[in-house]
Amino acid sequence: MAENNKNASAGNIPAKPKPAVPGAAKPAAPVAAKPATPVASKPAPPVASKPAPAQSGVYKPPVDRPNQNPYKDSRLSPLGAWFQERFYVVLPVIDYLKKKEVPKHRLSFWYYFGGLALFFFIVQILTGLLLLQYYKPTESEAFASFVFIQKEIPFGWLLRQIHAWSANLMALMAFIHMFSTFFMKSYRKPRELMWVSGFILLVLTLGFGFTGYLLPWNELAFFATQVGTETPKVAPGGALLVSILRGGEDVSGETLTRMFSMHVVLLPGLILLLLSAHLALVQILGTSAPIGYKESGLIKGYEKFFPTFLAKDGIGWLIGFALLVYLAVVYPWGIGVKADALSPAPLGIKPEWYFWAEFQMLKDLKFEGGELVAIVLLTIGGLVWAAVPFLDRRASQEQKSPIFTFLGLAVLAFLLINTYRVYLEYGW
């Protein structure tokens, strides 16, 4: 199961106290209820001077460290030494990273997509902060400020294009990462919460796309948001949700303010929280290998997370960055025409590609009550998908679970086929 998990569990679960042994340099701390009694008939052989671990519930890093700051005498530059003296408490974390190992096997390639999603998220934060310096989130100024960024600000066009492309690549990487962890059954015990936190991260990522779409305040975004925020109305309580999202009956300048505040404050705050939990779990529980790989000798070895895997991640990030710049320069996104609530909706209104599958499903169920059926099915489907680690009992016992593999294939087919159908009808 957890290939490199030995260290992690060793660090978390305090070991059982050894009985006090005559001859031991440091006897174990007495256990309150039953004091340790020397065994009279068969004296135990003397043991080397290894101190028994303290029995407390306090987290103990997986590194035995009798000296509080064993680094204080190491050779460092004066500046390095200055920091080390003050921050030696974080050194166990570095030790931990150095101990973490990533299994090498024929599917290891898929381990890079989580890191790539993280990379594109960092790009979003940086470019978003810069765009914020010029963007004006009001009905009258939003579109003009976009044109200004694109045409007047030095490299403003590049900034905007990178932000738009990186949003798409982040969503794509999150999808690839989700399906690769699904098919490798990385969600199995004890990684259930990695899956659940990842699922919420995907929902937040899609929320970023949805709220960001309206910000240029162009015609396409305006009417797509109109359609997108209309759909939940058919569900019970949906009308309230719609009026909260829109800030009124219709899509208006109020909606823009709400989408903007969600896009730059609420969602980044939530995603940072979830991401911290997700990445902390990755470090604590380590990287898993597919079921049965270890037993069948399919693991070719292990590589250190720090620095080997991280360096390879870095190469992936460089390739990701090159791709981003290429797409931004060669395939720029248009600005469109300014939204006008009074003009008729143009033909071909569609959401962004990562909502196409659901969009197509809504179109397919165009009978009386069909929208509600679609919403109920999608909600139940999403909840089942989020709960997969708790439902797949076989995988949590390290046994293959073909039924869940089939479920994953069915979900993937639904997404791909419906997305392709929208592409055929509307084009890109």
Ligand code: HEM
């Ligand atoms: C913003 C989106 C996300 C980011 C930035 C992210 C980041 C990461 C990173 C860096 C790793 C460690 C390296 C790796 O195995 O790829 C990881 C592992 C993992 N992630 Fe995510 N993730 C995201 C979304 C998701 C989603 C949508 C899911 C599933 C619903 C998910 C489930 C997992 C699982 C189960 C692991 C453990 C893999 C293993 O132990 O083998 N993540 N994630």
